[in-house]
Amino acid sequence: MKMKVVRLFAMLAILLALPGQALGEPLKIATILGPPWGFMGSDGQPTGMMYEIGNRIAEVAGLRYTNSLVPCPLSVIPYPRTGADIENGSADVIIRFGNDQMTRGAVPAGVVVSMPVILVDPSGKNYSKLSELHGKTVGVVRTSKYVEQFDTDKAIQKYPVNDYVTMAKILAMRRLDAGVGSSMGLFYGAYMGGVKPEDIGVPLVLGSNDFILFISKKTAKPETTRALKEALDKLSASGEIKQIMSKYSKSFSLPQR
Template structure:
């Protein structure tokens, strides 16, 4: 009889824990990185990645709130376990110490250089060939291993947002800026700077970006469920439909 009661209590507690896990609201964080993730005119997070994440969590029957912060703050929150997941994140050895990365690429990213349309700069794929040029970057943003490993050998000027770099480029204070193409192309079109600034033909690097879950929260099981639904979303064409809403072209996944 006693064993039966213990078994009943165990099953009941397990069921309650499972129900709580399904009902609680997960807290995800991201950054201002339009058109992938940004604060909309209504004050709510929106963008390609935000819509994909909401679609997946809804399909899993889970509630989620998404906060948009400066990137350093978002990283700090998942490091401490104050947030459950972060996106869209490049994979680095340092971050892997506190993040449990998805195994499925969320958004494949492309890094490229931009200059004024009158600029004589010709990028041949070798960043060191531009050592005498002034590069504009956004503070705290990683531009992938290729650029980050050469950063100390280049002349780099830091600003807080890409629009400042557009202005510096127009004023001749920098010669070239580096950016994720989704962000730069979106911002150039929105601000009208696309009349004067263009992307250089060769890419610097293509690299995958992911959603990553806080190891402090122990969410490996959720990560695996998220992966499965993300893969289904891509195979079904739903992912491409979301991307098309933002007039983007996303390259094939890069592992």
């Protein structure tokens, strides 16, 4: 009898040491809809850079998670909705750029990757500084924040689009004066949209921004947050995040300024 009690307490101690989601509801990961972050592959299954990285963070953290589309908890959803889902707690985790909504509703657990933020114009324009875009229309992914000097420049008219594929296509049709975004997002979006390299001008680097692992303040638990941070550190140190990113790196081999 005494041995059974000891075993019972030992099992209880092990269970209490596990992250919260390991015992209760699975971790709800939201992934941005739009190549290369999250999209439907040729096999009809969700895939993408941040989709894969999010899954691996949860796996290394030892957390149960779901990996199917809406209405299941792990979903590939439009970029503007990810902020709302994190803020109201219908999603637990997202990897994306920060903005005011993420500051209000999420806890940053760590930087997943830093990416250059570039300005790309239709071929032949070749803007060399932001002031040349005053009074012109520049495409941005809806609700995104890129770099302060661009975000706060009210003389530039921002035209919101849902994803980089759309932005690249509109640029190639010369219906925008320029587009701004992460280098990998813009180039992969152009690749997926069938845009030819000669239709896109030479990129101008505006700065850089961080893709951050955000955890909803509504659902964050200390033990889960700690497990996710440790998993992110392990994946960064091992080089696995860079390996995943390399699968989605598409370049137009454009000349540099």
